[in-house]
Amino acid sequence: MELKILGKYGPFPKADGGTSSYLLKAGNKNILLDAGEGSFSRLVKEILPENLYAIIISHSHADHTADLGVLSYYFEFLSRSGKKFDKPYLFAFDDGSDIITNAIRSPYFNAIVIFDGFKFEDDITFEFTALSHPAVDHGVKIKCGGKTFAYTGDTNVCEPLENFVCDADVFLADGGFLFKDWNENKPHLSVYHVSELSKKCGNKSIITHFNPFYNEGDIFAEAKRAGGNFIIAQEGETYEF
Ligand SMILES: [Zn+2]
Ligand SMILES: [Zn+2]
Known part of the structure; x- marks a missing residue:
């Protein structure tokens, strides 16, 4: 698998930065994890959006969904121009927010409403786990080619978290x-916490969702102090595993 960081900030970006969005290549499939601010223009540098297999939305907050509407406009435009394409799956929990409800109803996505414990199996497996955040957030575990990758979305400490991340490479x-x-x-x-979790699990963490007012040197020093095997996410970088 290969993970490209499209946006690493939250709840708002730095100048020329973006908020939560990541492009995962698993096998021959492209998966967009969250669609934060600035993600559409960064996504189209990498792939044509019609080559997305799935879009996974962890929760409805704007720093994870700001570009979901424009992604839908893109598919609407393609469709009206008569271009044939496979609609991407959209995996999202329906919390009744306008952004999620509109996306689920959009005829341009193949929407699948998720819930805690929901599992979807194709040549890739997706498993969703509810974590702890003011808006209902689902982490996703993605299994492909003998590897497991997990993404928390936004969460604080909660009962399922350790098993959720420890199950991943x-x-x-x-x-x-x-x-x-x-x-x-x-x-x-x-x-x-994130670096410490990777130490407990004996796996690797990629730490993200940085407040732009923080100093990156402080972030790195704190992760190091916790003793885990970690990467500090950098926009534009690709990590292979
Ligand atoms: Zn966020
Ligand atoms: Zn959030």
């Missing part, structure tokens, strides 16, 4: 806070 996780700003009522994990 590599996981991408929300390290939205430095530990000094974190507590158990906040909406995100800390950088320290």
Whole structure:
């Protein structure tokens, strides 16, 4: 598998940055994980959107869905121009928000409404687990070619989290806070938690969802202190595993 970071910030980006969005290549399939601000223009640098197999939306917050509407406009345009294409799957939990409800109803996506424990099997397997965030968030585990990758979306510490990430060879996780700003009522994990989880699990973490006001040197130092095998996500970079 191969993961390209399209946007690594949240809840808003830096100048020329983007918010949560990642392009995963699993086998010969392209999967878009969240569609944050700036993701569409970065996606089209990599692939034609009609070559997406699936779009997975972890939750409805704007920093994960800002470009979902324009992605739908793109497919509407293709369709009206008479171009034949396979509609991408859209996996999302229907929380009743306009952005999600409109996307699920869009005739240009092949929408599949997910829930905690939902599993979809093709030559790739997707398994969804509800995690802990103010908007209902589902992490996804993706299995392909003997490898397992997991993405948390946005979450703080919760009961299913450790098993969820430990089952993966590599996981991408929300390290939205430095530990000094974190507590158990906040909406995100800390950088320290994510790196520490990869130490406990004996696997590799890719830490993301950075507040643009944080200093990256502080983020790196905190992840190092926790002792895990980690990568600090960088926009435009591709990680292979
Ligand atoms: Zn977020
Ligand atoms: Zn969120």
